[in-house]
Amino acid sequence: MQPNQNVMGTSTVMEPTPEEIRDRKLYSELGLTPAEFEQVEKHLGRLPNWTELGIYSVMWSEHCSYKNSKPLLKRLPVDGPRVLQGPGEGAGVIDIGDGQAVVFKIESHNHPTAVEPFQGAATGVGGIIRDVFSMGARPVALLNSLRFGPLESPRVRYLLEQAVAGIAHYGNVVGIPTVGGEVEFDATYEGNPLVNAMCVGIINHEDIQQGVAKGVDNPVIYVGASTGRDGIHGAIFASEELSEASEEKRPSVQAGDPFMEKLLLEACLELVQKGILLGIQDMGAAGLTCSSAEMTAKGGVGLDLYLDDVPQREEGMSPYEIMLSESQERMLLVVEEGREAEVKEVLDKWELPSAVVGRVTEGDRYRIFHQRECVADIPVKTLVDDAPINYRQGEEPLSFREETAASYMEELTGVDPTEALQRVLAAPSLASKRWVYQQYDSMVRTSTAVRPGSDAAVIVLDGLDKGLAMSVDGNSRYVKLDPHVGGATAVAEAARNVVCAGARPLAITDCLNFGNPEKPDVFWQLENAIDGMGEACRQLGTPVVGGNVSLYNETKGSAIHPTPVVGMVGLVESRDHITTQSFQQEGDVLLLLGANFGELGGSELQQQVLGMISGRPPQLDLAAEKALQSAVLHLIQAGNVSSAHDLSTGGLAVAIAESAFAKGLGARIDVETDLTVIPYLFGESQSRVLLSVPKEFAKEAMAMVEKQGVTCSRIGEVSGEQLSIWINGVEVVSEQVSSLQTIWEEAIPCAMNASLTN
Amino acid sequence: MRFAVPVFPGSNCDIDCEKAITTVLGEPVDFVWHTQRDLDQYDAIIVPGGFSYGDYLRAGALARFSPVMEGVVKAASEGKLVLGICNGFQILQEAGLLPGAMRVNDHLKFRCDIQPLTVVNNSLAFTQDYRRDEGIQLPIAHGEGNFYCDEVTLKELEQNGQIVFRYVGSNPNGSVEDIAGVSNREGNVLGLMPHPERAIVEWMGSQDGAKMFTSMLRYWEEKIGAA
Numbered sequence: 001m002q003p004n005q006n007v008m009g010t011s012t013v014m015e016p017t018p019e020e021i022r023d024r025k026l027y028s029e030l031g032l033t034p035a036e037f038e039q040v041e042k043h044l045g046r047l048p049n050w051t052e053l054g055i056y057s058v059m060w061s062e063h064c065s066y067k068n069s070k071p072l073l074k075r076l077p078v079d080g081p082r083v084l085q086g087p088g089e090g091a092g093v094i095d096i097g098d099g100q101a102v103v104f105k106i107e108s109h110n111h112p113t114a115v116e117p118f119q120g121a122a123t124g125v126g127g128i129i130r131d132v133f134s135m136g137a138r139p140v141a142l143l144n145s146l147r148f149g150p151l152e153s154p155r156v157r158y159l160l161e162q163a164v165a166g167i168a169h170y171g172n173v174v175g176i177p178t179v180g181g182e183v184e185f186d187a188t189y190e191g192n193p194l195v196n197a198m199c200v201g202i203i204n205h206e207d208i209q210q211g212v213a214k215g216v217d218n219p220v221i222y223v224g225a226s227t228g229r230d231g232i233h234g235a236i237f238a239s240e241e242l243s244e245a246s247e248e249k250r251p252s253v254q255a256g257d258p259f260m261e262k263l264l265l266e267a268c269l270e271l272v273q274k275g276i277l278l279g280i281q282d283m284g285a286a287g288l289t290c291s292s293a294e295m296t297a298k299g300g301v302g303l304d305l306y307l308d309d310v311p312q313r314e315e316g317m318s319p320y321e322i323m324l325s326e327s328q329e330r331m332l333l334v335v336e337e338g339r340e341a342e343v344k345e346v347l348d349k350w351e352l353p354s355a356v357v358g359r360v361t362e363g364d365r366y367r368i369f370h371q372r373e374c375v376a377d378i379p380v381k382t383l384v385d386d387a388p389i390n391y392r393q394g395e396e397p398l399s400f401r402e403e404t405a406a407s408y409m410e411e412l413t414g415v416d417p418t419e420a421l422q423r424v425l426a427a428p429s430l431a432s433k434r435w436v437y438q439q440y441d442s443m444v445r446t447s448t449a450v451r452p453g454s455d456a457a458v459i460v461l462d463g464l465d466k467g468l469a470m471s472v473d474g475n476s477r478y479v480k481l482d483p484h485v486g487g488a489t490a491v492a493e494a495a496r497n498v499v500c501a502g503a504r505p506l507a508i509t510d511c512l513n514f515g516n517p518e519k520p521d522v523f524w525q526l527e528n529a530i531d532g533m534g535e536a537c538r539q540l541g542t543p544v545v546g547g548n549v550s551l552y553n554e555t556k557g558s559a560i561h562p563t564p565v566v567g568m569v570g571l572v573e574s575r576d577h578i579t580t581q582s583f584q585q586e587g588d589v590l591l592l593l594g595a596n597f598g599e600l601g602g603s604e605l606q607q608q609v610l611g612m613i614s615g616r617p618p619q620l621d622l623a624a625e626k627a628l629q630s631a632v633l634h635l636i637q638a639g640n641v642s643s644a645h646d647l648s649t650g651g652l653a654v655a656i657a658e659s660a661f662a663k664g665l666g667a668r669i670d671v672e673t674d675l676t677v678i679p680y681l682f683g684e685s686q687s688r689v690l691l692s693v694p695k696e697f698a699k700e701a702m703a704m705v706e707k708q709g710v711t712c713s714r715i716g717e718v719s720g721e722q723l724s725i726w727i728n729g730v731e732v733v734s735e736q737v738s739s740l741q742t743i744w745e746e747a748i749p750c751a752m753n754a755s756l757t758n
Numbered sequence: 759m760r761f762a763v764p765v766f767p768g769s770n771c772d773i774d775c776e777k778a779i780t781t782v783l784g785e786p787v788d789f790v791w792h793t794q795r796d797l798d799q800y801d802a803i804i805v806p807g808g809f810s811y812g813d814y815l816r817a818g819a820l821a822r823f824s825p826v827m828e829g830v831v832k833a834a835s836e837g838k839l840v841l842g843i844c845n846g847f848q849i850l851q852e853a854g855l856l857p858g859a860m861r862v863n864d865h866l867k868f869r870c871d872i873q874p875l876t877v878v879n880n881s882l883a884f885t886q887d888y889r890r891d892e893g894i895q896l897p898i899a900h901g902e903g904n905f906y907c908d909e910v911t912l913k914e915l916e917q918n919g920q921i922v923f924r925y926v927g928s929n930p931n932g933s934v935e936d937i938a939g940v941s942n943r944e945g946n947v948l949g950l951m952p953h954p955e956r957a958i959v960e961w962m963g964s965q966d967g968a969k970m971f972t973s974m975l976r977y978w979e980e981k982i983g984a985a
Contacts, residue, residue, distance in 0.1 A: 165867070173768070257812070259767075259812025260812075262768055262809070439867050439868045441868070442870055443870065443899060443956050444771060445773070446958075460961065462777070575961060
């Protein structure tokens with residue numbers, strides 16, 4: 001069918017003709033290259049009209065097609081005995097036994113947050129929740145990973161304040177607990193903050209849904225908020241660098257309505273329970289276009305869409321606008337012909353707008369009708385499966401070779417240990433995040449056993465003894481200094497956190513936040529980080545079951561630190577195994593597992609003292625990591641561990657302090673070491689865990705650990721209200737836990753309060 | 759003892775209330791969709807927390823017009839127990855069943871924490887299993903919990919023993935006289951911002967909420983026994 005080439009009559013704005021699009025190269029405004037435009041022309045066998053061009057441009061954007069990252073993502077392991085659904089659907093699904101599965105995914109909303117932080121962050125949460133319940137799962141937990149510039153900047157304080165409020169608002173209203181996350185601050189994110197939101201859901205195996213259209217003549221049902229002009233081109237916006245002009249893209253940011261989301265969630269889960277749905281997909285990035293095209297392509301069918309039947313918020317919307325709108329809280333359903341009334345009954349109960357907006361057809365045509373005219377007619381596979389792929393070449397930057405020298409050691413080792421500890425605890429990246437997480441309802445649904453503030457959050461499963469541990473992690477400084485090691489470390493640390501909570505790591509979801517992949521050094525970072533992550537995932541037996549790629553995180557031509565963020569889910573076999581990082585009782589013996597190499601490259605201390613990072617990050621021996629995790633989990637499951645804390649940013653000194661804070665229990669450390677004080681206390685060597693165990697169990701615990709080939713030393717005990725550290729017979733730190741805690745607790749509230757007066 | 763948990767569009771602590779009643783008391787509990795007017799078959803009603811109607815206009819302001827509120831008002835007038843938790847408290851205030859009004863937290867942010875409280879009045883059907891002035895810990899999670907009433911009302915509340923819970927330590931929302939929960943004059947309707955249903959077993963971090971449910975059951979059993 002030849003679609004109407006003259007659609008001007010249907011729109012409030014004059015749309016260019018196909019010839020104008022070609023002659024004036026208007027496709028470049030939609031982010032398409034001349035070569036891509038030629039491909040479109042070839043696929044259609046004619047010139048595209050404006051609506052068709054819009055559809056191609058969003059479907060072929062990096063955000064929807066992964067055209068720059070697909071070849072690299074194929075290198076990640078996606079299979080495993082527990083994987084029920086890998087990448088490619090709304091979210092990954094992992095078997096957890098008892099006929100149940102855990103469904104989870106992480107996604108970025110960086111660009112929207114940069115220009116409109118409240119709605120940008122809020123709708124990021126909304127989108128990831130829909131990804132999970134479109135699988136048929138009940139969302140049970142939210143986490144997030146945030147990156148901002150230094151809090152000295154009023155703009156950064158505004159961004160943090162609003163982004164956190166937006167995340168809180170959305171999750172709290174929908175009634176899903178936000179149980180964990182991380183927030184880090186670095187100048188690299190000043191113009192380009194990162195907001196990565198993760199959602200975890202629970203499902204019975206038989207309820208797992210797919211985003212697919214099937215069965216000729218079956219109706220396609222639209223449900224949820226009506227379609228407005230908000231968010232048009234959001235997917236393209238997310239695939240460009242940020243610039244001064246980005247403020248003009250503010251209309252590309254959608255406005256969220258968590259109340260609508262709650263209704264949509266309950267209605268969709270009711271339909272899942274009734275077993276009515278054949279296919280369901282969220283209208284997320286690229287809205288109606290992406291959801292309908294992907295479902296159609298996946299089903300190997302065609303589709304007719306009738307835009308006049310789409311619930312609309314505004315009058316006079318053109319097909320282009322309806323197809324590209326990213327209005328939130330919308331879902332597309334495919335059901336068996338004749339069951340429309342059953343569906344409508346449920347949707348009406350929840351007072352949700354809904355309409356049959358299309359039919360599944362034979363063949364492969366994706367056709368759009370508006371005011372009785374065909375306005376688009378596209379072979380659907382060309383939108384999805386035939387999207388262009390860019391095979392890029394990375395290039396190792398010169399600076400990587402030059403960074404090897406560890407010339408900073410001398411300057412760092414001269415710092416007074418107590419002062420170093422105080423500075424590191426006051427650094428916003430390490431300081432208490434209570435100011436952030438107390439704005440999130442972390443307890444709704446009454447399943448949260450470990451709330452924010454420990455290594456990993458834990459929720460328990462109703463009616464069962466088991467639970468899920470969850471963590472999000474990513475240290476971009478390590479990745480900046482060595483993408484391969486940094487990528488692997490992100491996975492290892494996330495797994496270690498989950499192990500410290502008493503869980504066996506199951507699988508990960510990842511969010512890859514990088515700069516412009518067209519730059520060879522950025523592509524090199526991406527490539528190496530992915531390889532590092534893949535290696536760690538294989539070694540630790542945690543496949544990647546889904547995720548998101550966010551490229552073009554740049555401002556004024558300068559890329560952010562490469563920031564892969566790993567969301568890990570682990571299985572706690574029994575509630576008795578749930579462990580936190582807090583010291584529990586006076587007299588417990590402190591055991592340090594793993595070897596300390598005193599590595600300060602990319603460390604928090606280096607950043608604090610020198611104002612920059614250099615050298616190489618801590619090295620990672622994945623075999624040692626695996627042995628450590630196995631030993632820790634073994635000890636916890638044996639039932640004799642009071643607390644377990646992963647050593648990460650800030651090293652041993654910070655780990656001890658953090659473990660002391662929750663109950664105000666101090667520690668006396670007394671060690672002999674070949675290292676000097678600063679590298680010993682603040683080095684960030686990987687694969688280490690601090691345990692406290694009851695005295696009577698200490699010897700046996702050490703023997704158990706050493707039997708597994710893991711270095712273990714007794715470094716002191718939980719005692720008093722003082723943190724006292726003796727190294728080689730000299731007391732190098734002697735501070736009240738409470739005074740250290742004050743520094744740690746007040747750093748962020750003090751920095752943020754400035755925003756009220758400045 | 760038969761419990762009803764009315765469910766409004768946007769309620770999100772309804773399931774938690776049901777779990778608490780089942781876990782602590784093992785008594786029957788039904789979810790009642792907001793369009794149902796008749797609650798005659800129930801002995802007690804728990805109006806759950808959440809964001810009914812998205813808290814649009816004002817927390818609780820829309821829910822109070824739902825048909826089910828006719829049943830709630832009737833139950834209250836018959837002397838049955840009506841407990842409003844968080845958003846349920848706000849709804850009962852809007853419906854005129856409880857005194858005062860709720861303002862946005864004084865720090866303008868949502869606050870979730872485990873909060874120390876004292877039981878000011880332990881002579882109510884809801885609190886009889888607590889000791890007088892008992893220090894307890896209950897989770898809070900709200901953005902509009904800043905209880906307000908005028909001086910005259912405050913004096914009345916104090917004189918009538920209608921102030922049932924107060925915050926201890928730092929007041930998390932700026933409420934008048936650290937008020938966390940109030941009852942009606944008759945004592946059969948209680949509203950509180952903290953969440954007793956989130957503190958019933960050890961792993962939740964506090965079990966102090968359980969006594970509110972056991973109090974209600976004991977009251978009902980004694981009333982039935984006396985009849």
